[in-house]
Amino acid sequence: MEPSNLVWSQPLIGATERSRLLDQRGGLVWFTGLPGAGKSTIAAAVEADLHGRGHATYLLDGDNLRHGLCSDLGFSAEDRRENLRRVAEVAALMVDAGLFVMAAFVSPSAEDRARVAGRLGDDHWLEVHVATPLEVCEGRDPKGHYAKARRGDLTSFTGVSAPYEAPAAPDLRIDTVALHPAQAAEAVVAVMAARGWLSLGGETEPD
Amino acid sequence: MEPSNLVWSQPLIGATERSRLLDQRGGLVWFTGLPGAGKSTIAAAVEADLHGRGHATYLLDGDNLRHGLCSDLGFSAEDRRENLRRVAEVAALMVDAGLFVMAAFVSPSAEDRARVAGRLGDDHWLEVHVATPLEVCEGRDPKGHYAKARRGDLTSFTGVSAPYEAPAAPDLRIDTVALHPAQAAEAVVAVMAARGWLSLGGETEPD
Numbered sequence: 001m002e003p004s005n006l007v008w009s010q011p012l013i014g015a016t017e018r019s020r021l022l023d024q025r026g027g028l029v030w031f032t033g034l035p036g037a038g039k040s041t042i043a044a045a046v047e048a049d050l051h052g053r054g055h056a057t058y059l060l061d062g063d064n065l066r067h068g069l070c071s072d073l074g075f076s077a078e079d080r081r082e083n084l085r086r087v088a089e090v091a092a093l094m095v096d097a098g099l100f101v102m103a104a105f106v107s108p109s110a111e112d113r114a115r116v117a118g119r120l121g122d123d124h125w126l127e128v129h130v131a132t133p134l135e136v137c138e139g140r141d142p143k144g145h146y147a148k149a150r151r152g153d154l155t156s157f158t159g160v161s162a163p164y165e166a167p168a169a170p171d172l173r174i175d176t177v178a179l180h181p182a183q184a185a186e187a188v189v190a191v192m193a194a195r196g197w198l199s200l201g202g203e204t205e206p207d
Numbered sequence: 208m209e210p211s212n213l214v215w216s217q218p219l220i221g222a223t224e225r226s227r228l229l230d231q232r233g234g235l236v237w238f239t240g241l242p243g244a245g246k247s248t249i250a251a252a253v254e255a256d257l258h259g260r261g262h263a264t265y266l267l268d269g270d271n272l273r274h275g276l277c278s279d280l281g282f283s284a285e286d287r288r289e290n291l292r293r294v295a296e297v298a299a300l301m302v303d304a305g306l307f308v309m310a311a312f313v314s315p316s317a318e319d320r321a322r323v324a325g326r327l328g329d330d331h332w333l334e335v336h337v338a339t340p341l342e343v344c345e346g347r348d349p350k351g352h353y354a355k356a357r358r359g360d361l362t363s364f365t366g367v368s369a370p371y372e373a374p375a376a377p378d379l380r381i382d383t384v385a386l387h388p389a390q391a392a393e394a395v396v397a398v399m400a401a402r403g404w405l406s407l408g409g410e411t412e413p414d
Contacts, residue, residue, distance in 0.1 A: 069296035089276035
């Protein structure tokens with residue numbers, strides 16, 4: 001029999017096998033909050049914490065999505081929805097690959113966030129509300145966007161001229177005025193462990 | 208000083224750190240060839256081989272892309288180009304995460320493939336031509352697409368009513384008539400090792 005005619009039963013590698021190899025159960029941690037709330041900072045701190053424990057991670061945010069996969073999209077409601085749809089699809093593939101994915105997006109619409117959650121499923125989704133008050137975010141204004149929005153140079157800016165729908169029941173709500181990013185990260189990792197995504201017992205490496 | 212006013216210098220986790228943790232240098236292996244050439248079969252065999260050696264992997268193909276991230280796209284030349292653009296962007300993110308990504312797509316246009324290669328960069332891209340002859344692919348016709356295309360029920364079908372531009376200088380050309388998928392996979396892994404993406408020395412686990 002020629003090789004080309006063989007029916008070859010290959011050892012299929014699926015999510016279970018990849019998860020076993022990486023010794024973790026992949027999942028998506030979604031950080032939502034106002035512009036300047038500290039979402040990316042805390043997400044990066046969570047990634048650093050997990051990495052230090054030997055876990056395979058990735059961070060998705062506007063910086064690596066808006067210039068690449070979503071470079072064809074603007075900021076209309078429709079484009080924002082498509083942006084989050086693509087983020088959800090990429091995250092789902094990465095979670096299927098076994099990774100812990102941190103995603104930091106303003107994501108002001110509760111409906112849009114629910115759609116992302118539905119795509120991932122309860123077992124692979126955690127919602128973290130980075131609940132920095134508007135006045136604190138505006139006081140920081142690291143990119144000068146709030147000032148521009150107040151002057152009317154930026155339209156549909158969440159918190160100023162567009163609504164932010166805070167999550168009613170997030171898995172974790174973080175008060176960034178009281179907590180240092182590393183402390184916030186610890187809280188997130190604790191919730192992940194409580195969900196059975198990883199084990200904390202004695203795995204922490206000394207830094 | 209309040210935590211909210213701290214400038215926090217976080218330990219940044221980048222591609223280098225992730226690559227070190229996974230003990231591999233992420234990269235994309237692109238499988239191109241006619242419909243029915245065996246691209247997905249060989250890509251899955253490569254994934255199984257790498258997984259058996261302890262490597263973190265993922266397989267991208269029409270099955271997990273066309274129904275999700277690219278579900279809004281059809282098969283016009285423009286949509287095919289956008290499809291491959293998104294595949295390239297997702298693969299680039301996964302490679303940045305440190306994974307070995309296998310991508311199996313007909314990708315008949317040399318220009319489109321060159322665009323994907325350019326997005327990844329020479330250090331993270333390998334092109335494999337699954338060079339099964341048209342008559343063999345058509346003889347297999349596992350999905351009945353060739354028959355449909357010959358009857359005119361499928362238009363713009365690569366190999367029948369649309370051109371396939373074979374790679375002029377692929378990193379590897381596989382003769383699937385002579386090679387069993389597992390042998391083809393070995394050849395691909397050998398090229399990956401030759402490129403320094405992984406080490407073969409004594410790492411192979413007995414099956």
